[in-house]
Amino acid sequence: xxxxxxxxxxxxxxxxxxxxxxxxxxxxxxxxxxxxxxxxxxxxxxxxxxxxxxxxxxxxxxxxxxxxxxxxxxxxxxxxxxxxxxxxxxxxxxxxxxxxxxxxxxxxxxxxxxxxxxxxxxxxxxxxxxxxxxxxxxxxxxxxxxxxxxxxxxxxxxxxxxxxxxxxxxxxxxxxxxxxxxxxxxxxxxxxxxxxxxxxxxxxxxxxxxxxxxxxxxxxxxxxxxxxxxxxxxxxxxxxxxxxxxxxxxxxxxxxxxxxxxxxxxxxxxxxxxxxxxxxxxxxxxxxxxxxxxxxxxxxxxxxxxxxxxxxxxxxxxxxxxxxxxxxxxxxxxxxxxxxxxxxxxxxx
Amino acid sequence: xxxxxxxxxxxxxxxxxxxxxxxxxxxxxxxxxxxxxxxxxxxxxxxxxxxxxxxxxxxxxxxxxxxxxxxxxxxxxxxxxxxxxxxxxxxxxxxxxxxxxxxxxxxxxxxxxxxxxxxxxxxxxxxxxxxxxxxxxxxxxxxxxxxxxxxxxxxxxxxxxxxxxxxxxxxxxxxxxxxxxxxxxxxxxxxxxxxxxxxxxxxxxxxxxxxxxxxxxxxxxxxxxxxxxxxxxxxxxxxxxxxxxxxxxxxxxxxxxxxxxxxxxxxxxxxxxxxxxxxxxxxxxxxxxxxxxxxxxxxxxxxxxxxxxxxxxxxxxxxxxxxxxxxxxxxxxxxxxxxxxxxxxxxxx
Numbered sequence: 001x002x003x004x005x006x007x008x009x010x011x012x013x014x015x016x017x018x019x020x021x022x023x024x025x026x027x028x029x030x031x032x033x034x035x036x037x038x039x040x041x042x043x044x045x046x047x048x049x050x051x052x053x054x055x056x057x058x059x060x061x062x063x064x065x066x067x068x069x070x071x072x073x074x075x076x077x078x079x080x081x082x083x084x085x086x087x088x089x090x091x092x093x094x095x096x097x098x099x100x101x102x103x104x105x106x107x108x109x110x111x112x113x114x115x116x117x118x119x120x121x122x123x124x125x126x127x128x129x130x131x132x133x134x135x136x137x138x139x140x141x142x143x144x145x146x147x148x149x150x151x152x153x154x155x156x157x158x159x160x161x162x163x164x165x166x167x168x169x170x171x172x173x174x175x176x177x178x179x180x181x182x183x184x185x186x187x188x189x190x191x192x193x194x195x196x197x198x199x200x201x202x203x204x205x206x207x208x209x210x211x212x213x214x215x216x217x218x219x220x221x222x223x224x225x226x227x228x229x230x231x232x233x234x235x236x237x238x239x240x241x242x243x244x245x246x247x248x249x250x251x252x253x254x255x256x257x258x259x260x261x262x263x264x265x266x267x268x269x270x271x272x273x274x275x276x277x278x279x280x281x282x283x284x285x286x287x288x289x290x291x292x293x294x295x296x297x298x299x300x301x302x303x304x305x306x307x308x309x310x311x312x313x314x315x316x317x318x319x320x321x322x323x324x325x326x327x328x329x330x331x332x333x334x335x336x337x338x339x340x341x342x343x344x345x346x347x348x349x
Numbered sequence: 350x351x352x353x354x355x356x357x358x359x360x361x362x363x364x365x366x367x368x369x370x371x372x373x374x375x376x377x378x379x380x381x382x383x384x385x386x387x388x389x390x391x392x393x394x395x396x397x398x399x400x401x402x403x404x405x406x407x408x409x410x411x412x413x414x415x416x417x418x419x420x421x422x423x424x425x426x427x428x429x430x431x432x433x434x435x436x437x438x439x440x441x442x443x444x445x446x447x448x449x450x451x452x453x454x455x456x457x458x459x460x461x462x463x464x465x466x467x468x469x470x471x472x473x474x475x476x477x478x479x480x481x482x483x484x485x486x487x488x489x490x491x492x493x494x495x496x497x498x499x500x501x502x503x504x505x506x507x508x509x510x511x512x513x514x515x516x517x518x519x520x521x522x523x524x525x526x527x528x529x530x531x532x533x534x535x536x537x538x539x540x541x542x543x544x545x546x547x548x549x550x551x552x553x554x555x556x557x558x559x560x561x562x563x564x565x566x567x568x569x570x571x572x573x574x575x576x577x578x579x580x581x582x583x584x585x586x587x588x589x590x591x592x593x594x595x596x597x598x599x600x601x602x603x604x605x606x607x608x609x610x611x612x613x614x615x616x617x618x619x620x621x622x623x624x625x626x627x628x629x630x631x632x633x634x635x636x637x638x639x640x641x642x643x644x645x646x647x648x649x650x651x652x653x654x655x656x657x658x659x660x661x662x663x664x665x666x667x668x669x670x671x672x673x674x675x676x677x678x679x680x681x682x683x684x685x686x687x688x689x690x691x692x693x694x695x696x697x698x
Binding site for chain 1: 367368369370371372373374375380383384387388391392393394399401402403404406407408409411413414415416417418419450451453454455456457458459460461462463464465467468471472474475478484485486487488489490491492493494496497498499502504506508510695696
């Protein structure tokens with residue numbers, strides 16, 4: 001093969017990119033590879049496909065989760081970087097079945113940020129935290145010079161304690177489980193895009209950013225251990241979340257495409273931009289795998305809350321192919337719903 | 350006064366700067382004002398002068414602390430941004446008398462960072478965490494475009510549980526307490542400056558970055574509740590740490606200048622640059638207020654460990670003036686050791 005010019009110029013596999021790409025932050029396949037092959041490898045751990053970690057001490061199951069927020073613009077219809085940071089971290093705790101106990105708040109500020117803007121974001125953090133009922137107990141502020149950041153980045157870390165009645169985990173889905181989705185898909189991503197004026201239209205789409213801990217508590221109250229898996233489909237959208245959960249659970253997923261909740265506005269905006277709404281981030285929506293005998297009562301409990309009133313069944317788990325997510329279309333054919341590869345919408349959260 | 354031109358041009362007080370300045374991240378007075386008047390005010394809390402928060406659940410005293418790291422350059426003599434992030438957060442937990450249980454790790458990466466560098470930093474995180482004996486249990490990775498960050502920023506959050514024998518707090522110092530310092534001052538800040546080649550000399554100064562949880566455990570083992578206050582003097586140096594602790598405890602501090610441990614290298618480099626070593630950051634050193642009857646045995650316990658072998662008494666707490674830190678000089682006069690105002694060394698941690 002030494003004479004074959006293709007052999008010399010063939011691009012390296014994506015896992016051997018020499019530099020970090022925007023796509024490594026996408027929530028999709030590139031990010032999974034970076035985390036798996038660089039970060040988890042060096043830490044000497046197997047990267048669990050979970051949004052939050054369990055920390056056992058005494059007889060408590062503590063839940064611990066961290067997230068950075070770099071959304072641009074910082075203020076968008078339905079929220080801002082402050083409320084988003086609170087909701088995102090509370091939701092990561094909730095997806096492990098936890099009640100939030102405390103939040104930390106780390107600001108990374110670019111020199112020159114108007115103090116009024118820092119005040120406004122902090123006020124939004126405070127309002128969101130009060131609405132959840134979780135105190136911000138500790139924090140940190142770092143300032144870097146002009147050009148070394150883009151205004152303001154926020155990192156929130158959450159500490160929670162697990163509800164005793166259920167142990168939702170990415171790997172606990174079972175064939176036959178019903179797939180439930182709590183609300184319309186793609187609202188957050190499209191609202192942020194719209195705020196960037198990249199849509200070139202005034203779509204009126206509002207982010208779904210909101211806390212989901214009460215919804216999860218209601219689901220667990222009626223469903224208990226039948227609530228197998230929970231995930232809020234943020235970066236990478238529902239498609240990436242389902243691919244990760246399916247692989248972790250060793251199951252396939254079969255969706256009914258017409259049951260997937262996508263608002264007419266989001267569908268139209270996605271069509272305009274050539275985006276798949278299943279790859280667009282949500283920030284106030286969850287997907288659940290629930291044992292079939294409990295699915296009806298869990299769904300009823302979800303619909304009784306504002307954040308779950310549009311909840312619906314969207315599919316079932318199958319024996320396989322393992323990790324494969326299929327959507328049955330209106331005409332009865334199937335399409336593969338793949339993980340996001342590369343970056344679709346940078347800095348969406 | 351309406352005819353007085355000075356009245357019209359007098360600069361606004363520092364608390365009303367309209368934009369964030371580098372000095373707001375200094376660890377000194379400007380930062381204290383920003384946190385107090387903007388962040389704590391909007392969160393509706395009184396900013397506690399502590400490095401870590403207590404979270405009580407069941408009968409456990411959990412300790413929770415977060416810190417962002419923006420040090421430049423990322424690799425310096427004695428450490429790098431990864432080991433620094435682990436040590437800094439472990440030390441913040443230790444200053445509240447806590448044993449570390451778990452860490453989270455959030456990366457903010459600028460597009461284009463060599464993956465090998467991310468690997469190297471992560472390896473350093475892993476090594477430092479293993480040396481401490483604390484697992485990194487959860488994390489997050491965000492990527493922003495070129496020019497929206499400076500390579501790599503790291504935010505670590507730590508969860509710990511309080512040792513039962515003592516309750517060190519910034520506000521617990523008492524007049525008569527002995528002031529102990531565990532090691533030489535200013536090593537970290539000067540090592541980073543040297544790595545930036547700003548000293549213009551090859552000073553050979555090495556950062557003191559290291560974990561202090563074992564030192565604290567040894568102090569508490571022999572000193573118990575007599576260990577009143579602990580602080581690692583990072584940004585703003587020993588001067589800022591002592592000013593904060595003195596104000597919180599309602600005491601004065603009287604230091605003996607010649608007892609303050611500053612290496613000849615750091616003293617020379619500071620003199621060259623016109624810096625006060627008491628304002629330069631340490632990352633592996635602590636200051637303690639200890640009841641006089643326990644001071645000798647605490648000091649002996651400190652000296653038995655490598656990280657405390659240079660520990661010494663440097664002063665005492667007085668009735669006041671409250672919040673005033675004085676240093677008695679060789680010739681018997683006193684000088685005021687003030688908090689850092691503005692920014693001396695940006696991006697030192």
